[in-house]
Amino acid sequence: MNGAQLSELPDNSEQLLPFVVSLRRAAQQADQRCSIWTFSDGFLIKFLRARDFDVALSLKLLLNYLQWRRASPEISSCLSPSSVLGLLRALYHAVLPHRDHVGSRVLIYRISQWNPKEWSVFQVFRVSLMTSEIICMETETQRRGLKTIFDLKGWSLSHALQINPSLAKKISSILSDSFPLKVKEIHLVNEPMLFRPVFAMIRPFLPDKIKQRVHMHGTDFHNSLSDFFLPRVLPPEYGGEGLGIEEACQDWTHRLLQSEDILKRIAEHPVGDIYTGPCDSSVTEDVDSEQRSKR
Incomplete structure (x- = not known):
């Protein structure tokens, strides 16, 4: 086989x-x-x-x-959703309820909801790691991977100043070859000129296969995103017919808060291995997208 x-x-x-x-x-x-x-x-x-x-x-x-x-203990030793609850409640991040047409998880990050004066880049990155730890427990996600949409509307100099070459290398290495998830696609929308120098820092550290999976859509992204995602997957704000982005963010925040104990155990374990098998009631598989659509 x-x-x-x-x-x-x-x-x-x-x-x-x-x-x-x-x-x-x-x-x-x-x-x-x-x-x-x-x-x-x-x-x-x-x-x-x-x-x-x-x-x-x-x-x-x-x-x-x-x-x-x-x-990176400054990131890995604390995976508490409560520690970044303000950022989550600002509707910064969502994992959409519907998988895409090949079964991949679809994640959205909204930079406009991140206030750099209140939240450091380490705290922002912690949100991504918490989500990654939770969804990599899902068997279907292990098989089908994930696709990410970064909405860069609102990206400013204060955001850019938080990221230096050393941090860019660390972030790119973790995302590309240090986490048990298949990154299928990365979509950038509303990317401003100010973001280009930051992406130029990150790009050299990305494997060629990941570079080929980055798609830049600009501000006119509604139609181009439809080339990659079915309407039922995306929120209306991104040209789809799915759950609205605010409700999707709230739902995922609730899911992370429900996973507080699991994430605490992962952070405290020497290697993050708390897996006890599919019968562990504390590790719940995601609900089938068709069931969610009926709620």
């Missing part, structure tokens, strides 16, 4: 076990610090699915994930 076929199997499939055992053994051999931990099967399967069950690539991803957690 190829990687895509393996990814479709449930976590408890016997056919996945050899890959899990190989990745666990490789991690313990590659990093002595890994030998003191017993990685759960579910935790390792996240990394295997993110790299289509290529053990070598999954190992690299896992080691990168462990490295950034150690190197």
Whole structure:
């Protein structure tokens, strides 16, 4: 079976076990610090699915994930939604209730709702990491990945001054090859001239495959976004027919707050491995989009 076929199997499939055992053994051999931990099967399967069950690539991803957690305690040691509740309530971020046509999660970040005088770039980035930790527990998201829309309306010099080359490298490395999620597409809308120097700092650190997945739409984005997303997926504010962006932000804020205990456990665990399998009631799979549409 190829990687895509393996990814479709449930976590408890016997056919996945050899890959899990190989990745666990490789991690313990590659990093002595890994030998003191017993990685759960579910935790390792996240990394295997993110790299289509290529053990070598999954190992690299896992080691990168462990490295950034150690190197960035200012971000990884606090994953509390309550600590950034004001930013969330400002309707900065949403994970849309409907997946796209291939099953990918769709995320939206609204820069105009981020006030740099109140919230540092580390706190803003923490929001992204909290969401990433939650959705990478979803089996369907492990298989289908995610697509992100960054709405850069309101981007100003005060935003740009928060990001230096060192931070740009750290952010890009975490997003591109240090987290067990497949980034399928990145869409930029309302991008102003002031954003170009920042993107120029980030771009060199992105792998070529990610660079090819970045799409810039400008201010006339309603029609061009429809080339990538069905109308039922996007909020009306982005040319779709789905849930309004404010309600979508509120719903996801509620989801993060419900996940406070899970995120606390992830932050406190040495490697973030709290996975106990699909029967763990504290790790809930996302509701089917068709069920959500009927509410």
